[in-house]
Amino acid sequence: MRFSLVPRQAQFYDLFAQAGENALEAARLVEQRFKNIPDDKDGQAAVTELEHKGDDITAEIIGLLNTQYVTPLDREDIYALASAIDTVVDYLDDASELIDVYHIESPMEQAIEQCRILVGSTEHLSNALHGLRGLKGISKQLVALKKLEDEGDAIVRDAIGALFENDKVSPRLIIQWKDIFEALEEAIDSAEKAAHLIGNIVVKNG
């Protein structure tokens, strides 16, 4: 592998912006899937495609990192941020896949709420990633994302609590929905983790 002495800094920013847009698109698709249960039978293929696209963008960022002598941000920050955005899409894909794996027949209001949080979070994440180049307008996006994550915490607590409110519910449903609520929560947490990393980048480079 050869280091390039000609800086290709703009490419990092473009790839991060693409990764953010990809995560947002995935979140919107997953939200539609959860809203349209049980009618959305073929939607998972599109989500998986976005997950693969996210992997490709992450690989491209890491490839670029390995070939660039000069990078616009600290190497470890670039690596950690690319991985965190990738994880958001991975968890979105996991949660969406469980709809098919568990043969879910009907939606659950709390899961639709979690998807709303995810769409909002990835929208703010995408905006923040677009702002990386000039480090402008990022703070308000991060504050809004954090607020949504707090709301997401309350929703998942309520959702899991609802599964155990009554001891006469189907144990099968408890297992299925607990897994789904947790996968969606992991996606929300990963978006927050990415936001933290962006916050650190702003402090270091601002």
Next chain:
Amino acid sequence: MRILVVAEDADRLCRALEDGGCEAVARTRSGEAEHLLLCERFDVVIFHPRSTDPYFLSRMLREYPGRALIAWLRSSSSTRVSELFEAGADDVLDGTMDNGEILARVRNAARHGRRPAELEFELGDLLIASPSGKASWCGEPLALTRRERGVLLALAETADETVPREVIYRKVWGYSMIRGDRSVDVYVKRLRDKLGQAGVELRIRTTPGVGYHLVPPIAEPDEAPAAVL
């Protein structure tokens, strides 16, 4: 004869059945028993109501209509026995019966089983044989799934009155509904579509925040009233 016994401490009962030439398989939990029923054939299910959940009997009636269901009480009261018969049990055994009587009752229940006519329901031109049977409108069969028929039956039983989502869920799915579960809404939507396509003159109205009610068609008088001059 193969008998599934769903009860804790059922050794004496199982021995009595086996001494009488039956094959008895014991399970302590209703979930395990239901799993076994999916995999193996049993002629009779004997259950101890305290070992099973409250909806076990209704689930058994709906899911396994061909099998005799016998409740087993360690000590019985006439009220409890009446409740079990009302709920659909084919017989009720209790701890005071000797082995001979237990065997005779089990064989009798296995011979007679349940009467499917009890599960037939009629509302005007709508006929629902049972959630596991058939439904028709004006004699024309309706292509409904078992759960769609169950939801329709739950609404038709108390036509023109709102049935809460939780009640519909309990009757059709046999479990308590988890808060936030949209299963009933999904099935009502499907039912509305199918009834509409089949030209059924019944409407399912939403009672916001509560549930649904079935609106039967307004009966038209046979003849127009004579004009009063």
